[in-house]
Amino acid sequence: MYPILYSFRRCPYAIRARYCLTILEVKTQLREVVLKAKPNALLALGGPSTVPQLVTQKGERYPESLDIVFWALAQSHNQALVASLWPVSKKRQNKLLAWINYNDHIFKHWLDRYKYADRYPERSEQYYRLRGEVFLARLDQRLNRQAYLMGDSMTLADICLFPFVRQFAAVDARWFSESQYENVQAWLARFLASDAFSIVMQKFPAWQEGQAVVCFPNEN
Ligand SMILES: N[C@@H](CCC(=O)N[C@@H](CS)C(=O)NCC(=O)O)C(=O)O
Incomplete structure (x- = not known):
């Protein structure tokens, strides 16, 4: 399964991360966060609970937007880009x-x-x-x-x-x-x-534990 991306649609740090994921075509499972009611799964990671954050299936954590940007570069198959x-x-x-x-x-x-x-x-x-x-x-x-x-x-x-x-x-x-x-x-x-940008700014409802996976980036 794809890594989990905790994100908030309007957050400029999250937009930079989602823009990179989109153009590099690196897939994640998006969890849209409401900052005033952060999900327990995010809080349970401990430490900073800012968005964006990415957690791989192996449990490797990328807690800052730039960490995610560089992680996305490392995943991409498009070496020219x-x-x-x-x-x-x-x-x-x-x-x-x-x-x-x-x-x-x-x-x-x-x-x-x-x-x-x-x-x-x-x-x-x-x-x-x-x-x-x-x-x-x-x-x-x-x-x-x-x-x-x-x-x-x-x-x-x-x-x-x-x-x-x-x-x-x-x-x-x-x-x-x-x-x-x-x-x-x-x-x-x-x-x-x-x-x-239109892919990056797609709207998703706030993530809830147990809901179906939302793949990001997705087709517009
Ligand atoms: N240095 C962090 C900053 C991220 C950040 O401040 N995100 C804001 C939303 S735009 C946030 O999560 N605020 C909620 C909080 O601080 O608890 C990064 O690059 O990811």
């Missing part, structure tokens, strides 16, 4: 990881504050947006010269970042569409229009 998503050169790998690192540790911080500005009343929503825009400006500059962050083909950097930029854009969709970040808009739009 693997090599283009995760370049062989160490220098390029480090650059790619630097984008993800900045996203996960700095941009995410300002994204949360911009998204939930009422929970962080010490500064205004506009202030939080400006802090997040530093990242958008960097992305935009990079995408001015090329279609994707690392060049003319998609890598893990793009896949790992776009779900977070999507959230940032959605806080005030009008502001984003009228902003100066036209290269980011086009890059994000390509992801949102992709076949893989």
Whole structure:
């Protein structure tokens, strides 16, 4: 049987993992989690109960989105795609990881504050947006010269970042569409229009113990 993937549809970390699984055609059994009522099977694993998490039939556990991404690369039979998503050169790998690192540790911080500005009343929503825009400006500059962050083909950097930029854009969709970040808009739009994204965003009811297996990715 396929490994178990605990996931939450709208979670940007889970979206990055599901996007990789989809394009690499690596199958899992999806367990859709409601964050306010996590299933006992997830809690019983002990330790972090964030999503996404993947557990293989042998009981090997991948508790972070990036663990799942790299696990998916290792499972794939499509070596050409693997090599283009995760370049062989160490220098390029480090650059790619630097984008993800900045996203996960700095941009995410300002994204949360911009998204939930009422929970962080010490500064205004506009202030939080400006802090997040530093990242958008960097992305935009990079995408001015090329279609994707690392060049003319998609890598893990793009896949790992776009779900977070999507959230940032959605806080005030009008502001984003009228902003100066036209290269980011086009890059994000390509992801949102992709076949893989519609598979990734399929809706599933919350998983319940004993229910029939939901295979992911599935045909759309
Ligand atoms: N570093 C983790 C972060 C995952 C994460 O924070 N997921 C959120 C949902 S977007 C979550 O599970 N929140 C519930 C919780 O923290 O208990 C990863 O890369 O997978």
